[in-house]
Amino acid sequence: MIPNQQQQILLASRPSGKPVKENFQFEQVSVPTPSDNEILVKTLYLSVDPYMRGRMSSAKSYVEPFKLNEPIHGGVVAQVVESKSDSFKVGDYVTGMLGWQEYSIASKKTVRKVDPELAPVTTALGILGMPGLTAYLGLLNIGNPKEGETLVVSGAAGAVGSIVGQIGKIKGARVIGIAGSDEKISYLKDTLGFDDAINYKTTDNLRAALKTACPNGIDIYFENVGGEIADAAMSLLNKHARVPVCGAISSYNKKGGEDLGPRIQSYLIKSSALMKGFVVNDYSHEFKDASIQLGKWVKEGKLLFEETITEGFESIPEAFLGLFEGKNLGKQLVKVAEPAE
Amino acid sequence: MIPNQQQQILLASRPSGKPVKENFQFEQVSVPTPSDNEILVKTLYLSVDPYMRGRMSSAKSYVEPFKLNEPIHGGVVAQVVESKSDSFKVGDYVTGMLGWQEYSIASKKTVRKVDPELAPVTTALGILGMPGLTAYLGLLNIGNPKEGETLVVSGAAGAVGSIVGQIGKIKGARVIGIAGSDEKISYLKDTLGFDDAINYKTTDNLRAALKTACPNGIDIYFENVGGEIADAAMSLLNKHARVPVCGAISSYNKKGGEDLGPRIQSYLIKSSALMKGFVVNDYSHEFKDASIQLGKWVKEGKLLFEETITEGFESIPEAFLGLFEGKNLGKQLVKVAEPAE
Numbered sequence: 001m002i003p004n005q006q007q008q009i010l011l012a013s014r015p016s017g018k019p020v021k022e023n024f025q026f027e028q029v030s031v032p033t034p035s036d037n038e039i040l041v042k043t044l045y046l047s048v049d050p051y052m053r054g055r056m057s058s059a060k061s062y063v064e065p066f067k068l069n070e071p072i073h074g075g076v077v078a079q080v081v082e083s084k085s086d087s088f089k090v091g092d093y094v095t096g097m098l099g100w101q102e103y104s105i106a107s108k109k110t111v112r113k114v115d116p117e118l119a120p121v122t123t124a125l126g127i128l129g130m131p132g133l134t135a136y137l138g139l140l141n142i143g144n145p146k147e148g149e150t151l152v153v154s155g156a157a158g159a160v161g162s163i164v165g166q167i168g169k170i171k172g173a174r175v176i177g178i179a180g181s182d183e184k185i186s187y188l189k190d191t192l193g194f195d196d197a198i199n200y201k202t203t204d205n206l207r208a209a210l211k212t213a214c215p216n217g218i219d220i221y222f223e224n225v226g227g228e229i230a231d232a233a234m235s236l237l238n239k240h241a242r243v244p245v246c247g248a249i250s251s252y253n254k255k256g257g258e259d260l261g262p263r264i265q266s267y268l269i270k271s272s273a274l275m276k277g278f279v280v281n282d283y284s285h286e287f288k289d290a291s292i293q294l295g296k297w298v299k300e301g302k303l304l305f306e307e308t309i310t311e312g313f314e315s316i317p318e319a320f321l322g323l324f325e326g327k328n329l330g331k332q333l334v335k336v337a338e339p340a341e
Numbered sequence: 342m343i344p345n346q347q348q349q350i351l352l353a354s355r356p357s358g359k360p361v362k363e364n365f366q367f368e369q370v371s372v373p374t375p376s377d378n379e380i381l382v383k384t385l386y387l388s389v390d391p392y393m394r395g396r397m398s399s400a401k402s403y404v405e406p407f408k409l410n411e412p413i414h415g416g417v418v419a420q421v422v423e424s425k426s427d428s429f430k431v432g433d434y435v436t437g438m439l440g441w442q443e444y445s446i447a448s449k450k451t452v453r454k455v456d457p458e459l460a461p462v463t464t465a466l467g468i469l470g471m472p473g474l475t476a477y478l479g480l481l482n483i484g485n486p487k488e489g490e491t492l493v494v495s496g497a498a499g500a501v502g503s504i505v506g507q508i509g510k511i512k513g514a515r516v517i518g519i520a521g522s523d524e525k526i527s528y529l530k531d532t533l534g535f536d537d538a539i540n541y542k543t544t545d546n547l548r549a550a551l552k553t554a555c556p557n558g559i560d561i562y563f564e565n566v567g568g569e570i571a572d573a574a575m576s577l578l579n580k581h582a583r584v585p586v587c588g589a590i591s592s593y594n595k596k597g598g599e600d601l602g603p604r605i606q607s608y609l610i611k612s613s614a615l616m617k618g619f620v621v622n623d624y625s626h627e628f629k630d631a632s633i634q635l636g637k638w639v640k641e642g643k644l645l646f647e648e649t650i651t652e653g654f655e656s657i658p659e660a661f662l663g664l665f666e667g668k669n670l671g672k673q674l675v676k677v678a679e680p681a682e
Contacts, residue, residue: 226606248606263602265567265589268618275616277609 002040002081006031007313008101011066015056018253018324023056024072024317031103033082038107040082041094045309046334047075047125048320049159051279053252063279071099075125077114078104079339088113091340095124100316102336119298121339126159126331127305128294130280134246135163136290137283142244142276143220147172150214152233155224156197157184157306159331160246164222165194166303173220176213178206178229180326187329192304200229207232220244226251227261234267243275253324306330343381343422347372348654349442352407356397359594359665364397365413365658372444374423379448381423382435386650387675388416388466389661390500392620394593404620412440416466418455419445420680429454432681436465441657443677460639462680467500467672468646469635471621475587476504477631478624483585483617484561488513491555493574496565497538498525498647500672501587505563506535507644514561517554519547519570521667528670533645541570548573561585567592568602575608584616594665647671 005028012025034040052074055066066072076098080088087108088094096111098104114124126132145151151168155161156177165188168175177188177197188197196213203209210218210232217238223230226248237243251259268275283290297303308328310319313336323332346369353366375381393415396407407413417439421429428449429435437452439445455465467473479501486492492509496502497518506529509516518529518538529538537554544550551559551573558579564571567589578584592600609616624631638644649669651660654677664673 223606226604230604230606245606245609248604248610251604251607259604259607260601261604263567263571263589263592263600264605265564265571265586265618266592266600268586268616269589269620270618272619272623273617275609276614277606277611278613279610282613 002031002103004031005029006102008071008099009316010069011056011072012069014058014068015053015253017255019053019056019321021317021321025069026314029101032105034084034105037085038105039080039085039088039094039111041078041098041104041106041111042081042340043076043078043098043102043104043313043336044093044339045077045122045125046100046316046336047130048316048323048332048334049074049130050247050249050252050323052320053249053324071101073097073099075130076104077121077124078106078111081340093121093339095121095129102313118295122307122309122331122333123298123305125333126307127163127298127303128291131159131331132163132294133283133287133290134280135160136167136294137280137286138244138246138278139164139167139220139222141283141286142274142278143168143222143242145171145173145220149173149219150176150216150238151220151222152176152178152210152214152218153222153224154178154229154233155247155249156188156194157181157329158224159328161222161224162188162192162305162330163303166192167297168220169193170297170302174216176210178210178225178233184329187306207235210236217241222246223248225249226259231261234264235262237267237271237273239271241271241273243273245275245277249324307333309333309335311335343372343383343444345372346370347443349412349440350657351410352397352413353410355399355409356394356594358596360394360397360662362658362662366410367655370442373446375425375446378426379446380421380426380429380435380452382419382439382445382447382452383422383681384417384419384439384443384445384654384677385434385680386418386463386466387441387657387677388471389657389664389673389675390415390471391588391590391593391664393661394590394665412442414438414440416471417445418462418465419447419452422681434462434680436462436470443654459636463648463650463672463674464639464646466674467648468504468639468644469632472500472672473504473635474624474628474631475621476501477508477635478621478627479585479587479619480505480508480561480563482624482627483615483619484509484563484583486512486514486561489515490560491515491517491557491579492561492563493517493519493551493555493559494563494565495519495570495574496588496590497529497535498522498670499565500669502563502565503529503533503647503671504644507533508638509561510534511638511643515557517551519551519566519574525670528647548576551577558582563587564589566590567600572602575605576603578608578612578614580612582612582614584614586616586618590665648674650674650676652676
């Protein structure tokens with residue numbers, strides 16, 4: 001039964017600094033009707049990701065800003081409930097970038113099918129989706145870890161960081177993670193097999209702790225967080241070190257002029273180091289091969305993953321805000337509805 | 342006539358912040374006698390370079406720190422005055438890394454011959470030497486300028502920057518220089534043919550001036566200076582921009598914790614930009630080809646160069662200190678003696 005009305009979440013105002021609940025507005029709107037070649041899908045799982053903070057600002061970035069008073073968009077796993085397309089039938093699972101709403105219109109241009117037999121459908125938003133591809137493509141294209149090298153990853157217990165570290169281990173690197181709770185530290189060391197992990201929140205001198213954990217210096221620093229953690233890592237780079245810059249979550253909520261740290265030019269010269277920013281779409285021509293490899297490793301049990309799932313459409317803003325408190329272990333998702341049989 | 346005594350300059354103390362004359366000490370010492378396979382050379386020209394500041398500190402860097410109470414070493418053009426080597430005869434010109442002293446012992450392991458017929462011998466310390474190779478190899482390997490792209494170079498009137506800009510023009514880029522005096526600005530625009538040049542000392546808002554000079558954004562920022570000039574350039578990078586990091590002269594005299602600026606991770610992500618530190622020796626396998634190409638361009642009149650030459654051994658410290666005041670146009674040299682006929 002498809003209802004007439006549904007909920008959606010609009011961007012009510014642009015955050016100044018840290019986002020707050022008031023930036024989001026719940027609306028009751030009609031459930032739309034698909035036209036020819038379109039489908040109506042029901043949102044099952046919704047992904048909240050740090051990069052979305054950037055789209056809430058009006059500043060030019062690598063993706064368009066969200067528009068005010070329009071629904072926020074993000075990664076979604078949904079199920080087809082009405083089809084006017086030859087490509088999909090009712091009951092199919094799909095994934096794509098859709099609005100924060102309970103029902104959406106989609107088409108084969110905007111979503112792709114997900115096979116629930118291959119892996120749980122939520123992995124399309126995590127290890128087999130954008131975060132997995134981001135970890136794989138950024139680490140291998142820019143970081144290029146070699147046997148015996150030292151890889152440090154920040155945000156190590158997050159959706160991207162936890163995969164980066166495990167791929168580093170597969171490639172034979174010594175892997176050190178930085179994360180923000182003792183639970184996360186145990187997860188990294190005991191479950192994921194990281195060589196060492198540092199809780200930056202309880203460490204007095206992060207640079208000294210990193211230096212101890214990396215007696216041979218740092219060959220690759222995979223950057224997810226920026227800020228003082230990055231400052232410490234940058235000062236310990238080895239000759240010809242590589243720094244894939246994936247995220248800088250600590251700076252996303254800072255206002256202009258607030259995110260100051262040691263300038264890093266001298267570190268880069270001293271170590272002839274390479275630092276490169278990227279977004280996953282820079283490597284879209286490699287998505288297919290990367291997905292196959294990630295799927296293989298998951299099946300072989302070489303890549304483990306964790307999901308933190310909050311329940312209910314109304315919990316979306318809170319789940320998003322929690323990202324900046326470091327609340328999630330692995331991929332943060334919101335479960336909006338149960339799949340139909 | 343070879344004297345018995347000569348002058349040399351020792352590192353008397355390590356600079357704390359900006360170097361001062363008192364960091365240097367003049368000594369009278371004996372002129373040494375060459376052993377078998379060695380030569381005695383008379384210093385004619387001596388190169389003073391910003392990177393030498395790094396060697397005056399005790400911190401680990403890409404080259405060994407100078408030792409206290411020992412002669413400072415740097416690039417030198419000298420003439421053989423006594424030879425016990427089959428490879429050199431009296432009167433030959435040579436270049437290499439030698440002490441700041443009037444006479445030195447050398448061998449074919451430490452110096453190479455310079456042909457005074459090909460180009461003035463001073464070019465071995467400038468456009469056909471380390472600064473020329475640095476400009477060529479850093480710009481082409483990391484910056485990779487393409488027809489129609491925008492190249493911004495800081496320290497643009499210096500030994501490296503002036504060559505970077507001219508090679509950028511040869512490669513078809515639009516070239517904007519940043520320098521610190523109106524004389525330098527005229528030189529860049531009127532003599533070297535830069536498309537535009539900005540005097541950062543007389544510009545109220547450097548970022549706005551850069552934005553105006555680069556209506557299509559910045560594709561390559563060749564970094565020689567660091568500091569606020571770099572901050573402004575980094576904020577204007579285009580998608581897939583490249584930043585060769587050659588020097589950061591504005592930070593060399595800062596004490597620990599003083600060189601703060603906006604963290605740049607977000608800029609790098611936004612533009613998927615690459616930033617890479619380098620030293621010329623990273624590309625030593627390309628020295629030969631690069632030297633040939635540089636020599637060709639000089640002969641064809643496509644690469645012009647300027648030298649600022651102070652006279653007399655006693656002027657060495659002052660010439661070195663002047664680098665940090667931006668006093669030099671092009672390569673800063675010290676002429677220590679006239680060549681013999």
